[in-house]
Amino acid sequence: MFLMKNWAKNLNFYPQNIYAPKSEQEIQEIVHHHLQEKKSIRMRGSAHSWTELISSDEGFIHLDDMQGLISVDQEKKIVKAHAGTKLKRFGEEAFNHKLTLPNQGDVNHQSLAGALSTGTHGTGVNLQSMANQIHGINLINGMGDILSLDQTKDPELMNALSVSLGSAGLITQVSLKMTEAYKLKVESFPEDMTLALKEAKKRIQQNRHFEMFYFPVGQWSLVKLMNQTHEEASPRSRLKKMSEMVLDNWLFEGMNILASKSKKYVEIDQLVRRFVGHDSFIDWSHRAFPTDRTVRFMEMEYNLPIDKFEEVFLEIQRCIEKNKFQTLFPIEIRFVKGDELWLSPAYQRDSVYFAIHTYTSENYRPYFEEIQKIFVRHAGRPHWGKWHSLTEKELAPLYPRWDDFKKIRRELDPDGIWLNSYLKTLFPS
Ligand SMILES: Cc1cc2nc3c(=O)[nH]c(=O)nc-3n(C[C@H](O)[C@H](O)[C@H](O)COP(=O)(O)OP(=O)(O)OC[C@H]3O[C@@H](n4cnc5c(N)ncnc54)[C@H](O)[C@@H]3O)c2cc1C
Structure with missing residues (x-):
């Protein structure tokens, strides 16, 4: 038995069998075998989640041997890829066809699925989460059947399954609605938080992508704006990337270690701020979105209705002050357009996301638990991949289609082969 860990190393588990299939047929055989043995299977993409989604002490599948694009429909701008393809590779291969995703998160190591x-x-108030780009999927259900579904033939099923935590089956292929490749001008600069907050409403509307990193110890913010441009690309040079790696990661890690040992958070936060200046570059979007994140951290992120933005932010600020929580890690604030995907945290509401972080060796629980109370009071929905402690009792009322989802999940996986003990608590039959 092998010890498996996730990226943040907060999960440890020992699957009995690990599979790296090379075809859908191989996956079907694995499912049939596990059905016979009455054993469950979980799958990982890149193990970049914090919640117990991928843990398994029975079967465990990854799709690292099924990677890359399968086909490109230039006219409809739809790209079909193996679902385990890492975002970085997907971005480069789609770019070879002058196509790209309309929006991405801040790293590209995850798998598509x-x-x-x-x-x-x-981030971007007029842009939805990535799952909204799904046109179709191939899904291997709990009986081992391959279902080919798409938004045109099966809109209800697709709204149910596009965000479904791998709880109803394994996705082997995915078709995504793409957009023509474009360049982004990325600008970032530090600012006092009072001013950043005052400017936020305007910036949300005036920029294609706007986010803020709030540093609670020194009450300052790193503002990041990204906008489409036709200007020449001026990507970060290797030297610049190297210095960013040193400053943003290695030096930042050193400062975190020092701060958590010496408790001199205020002084070290002031030092961090001195290293942060005005930065700007232009690059193709799939290269501009991701940043390097080598410092391991714990994260909780909640989605809230966008009109709660200021109220919730001020409550977080007061909570940190009152409890004297200290961490050098910022709170990341992003904005996303609402959607119709049943289990999407942005279901039917334009949203603000607050992401709370600590360095891995810091005691994150008291900090996260206090802030979580604020989110819960305001009908916050947790990011499925990031730490939270909500159970089905609290989650179900947040999602109007929760029971409909459970019904579909049961029909696709009546024996619960795709459920581990954590998912069984979320979706008991
Ligand atoms: C450094 C870092 C930066 C991040 N940045 C962002 C960000 O900017 N925005 C954001 O929203 N999130 C972000 N995240 C969270 C991350 O995007 C999600 O947790 C994501 O699910 C991780 O993708 P993964 O490929 O590692 O999936 P995993 O963590 O391996 O799995 C996630 C879920 O998908 C399921 N799954 C995996 N493969 C399949 C498959 N083939 N078929 C069906 N189900 C499958 C798994 O079983 C599990 O339930 C970040 C995480 C880290 C560690």
């Missing part, structure tokens, strides 16, 4: 299945999102 993993990112889509948890509602992974970027």
